[in-house]
Amino acid sequence: MTGDAHDEHDRARRFRNAALPHIDDVFTFARHLMRNTADAEDAVQECYLRALHHFDGYRGPAMKPWLLAILRNVCNAEFARRGKQEAPLERDEAGATTEELPMWQEPQASPEAVLLRQQDDATIRRLIDELPQPFREIVVLREVNDLSYHEIAAVAGVPVGTVMSRLARARTMLRAAWNVAQGSTP
Amino acid sequence: MNCAESEILLHALIDGELDAGHSRDVEAHVAVCSACAGKLEAFRAMRAAMAKADLKQPAPARLRSRIEASLPSPSTRVAAPRKFFQLSRRMFFGGFAAGTALSAAIAASLVVTVFRNDHEQTIAGEVVSAHIRSLQPGHLMDVETSDQHTVKPWFDGKLDVAPPVIDLTAQGFTLLGGRLDYIDGEPAAAIVYRHDKHIINLFVARRLGAAHADARTETIQGYNVRYWSEQGLDFWAVSDVEADALDRFGQSIAAALGPRPAS
CATH class of the missing domain: 1.10.10.10 (Winged helix-like DNA-binding domain superfamily/Winged helix DNA-binding domain)
Incomplete structure (x- = not known):
């Protein structure tokens, strides 16, 4: 095992322990921002990706608001890409x-x-x-x-x-x- | 306080985000304004109804495993990091730009200082500094006597309240004297006790950021700090005594002040 690979694994483990427990909070926020389950799932996936990418620079604040802030940026970027403010309401029964x-x-x-x-x-x-x-x-x-x-x-x-x-x-x-x-x- | 202020601040009251002083202001306003009292009641009821509901939506299991699978794991660790980002960029939200306004959002400067956390932290830091300052030679006391009936009148006219000065000799805390101190720019009574070789400063003022009737204890820079609010006064006890001795001290003060009014 190379040192780099070990570091990468250790970093992923620390990230998993710190970030994954908040996935229900992140998903709930995503669900209300996107108002559609499929988009919310994609947004949460992208949020965790970015969070891992920025994890080395993370020094606080608390993990939950940090993830929610990333999620919010992810959703806003997606709305900007689609060229409109937000998705129409997804109706359930x-x-x-x-x-x-x-x-x-x-x-x-x-x-x-x-x-x-x-x-x-x-x-x-x-x-x-x-x-x-x-x-x-x-x-x-x-x-x-x-x-x-x-x-x-x-x-x-x-x-x-x-x-x-x-x-x-x-x-x-x-x-x-x-x-x-x-x-x-x- | 007028209705416009109250309509905003009553939410902070409901959310437990107001310091003791502002909480008292809002409560005083709703006591005389039935419109605002009605609003407070209505929003409290709604908040309770929302708390009772289960509004959090669990992430679907497939999403969880998708994320788990994309994290570098022991079996894939060599190739994982690069592949992880390439894969996901293709699969999801292809249009996302990499740079983010994230740090700006996190660093957004916060302007309001009336709130619990900040205010308590500020006061906690200040009382510890004041305690340390008081331990410098000649700084501990303005009035030096173990007679509570001498200390108490000494504060007359120096503060807008009459701080309780209590003899706790029987409980093992010797009253040494008192002084006028300044916490967060406001005058506060500092009542000085000794326990064994340790000095205890008890800071008392009308608004000193201790919003809770139930005492809280913290350790700051190695000093134990116990703070609570009682009978319209905020109390901060600071010392290097053990936390349990400081607890006994606080409880003795509270006991001497008499029973807490039912609320």
């Missing part, structure tokens, strides 16, 4: 009925006036997917990937103050859509 509803608009009544009811996982995911960017990614990074504001700021490349104002707006939209959804399925 749960979301088939409400495509025409502008789910994220401000409601007539204030959102807090309605008592919130638990929704099933698929419905919540659909409500998130119907948020426009950049509000969608903020909600996913905070509520699903469980990142801190500083980590979200690093992933999205914006100041923490912007994270805060976007999150406030995103949750207002989501809460309104939630109310519409629970009104349509009594």
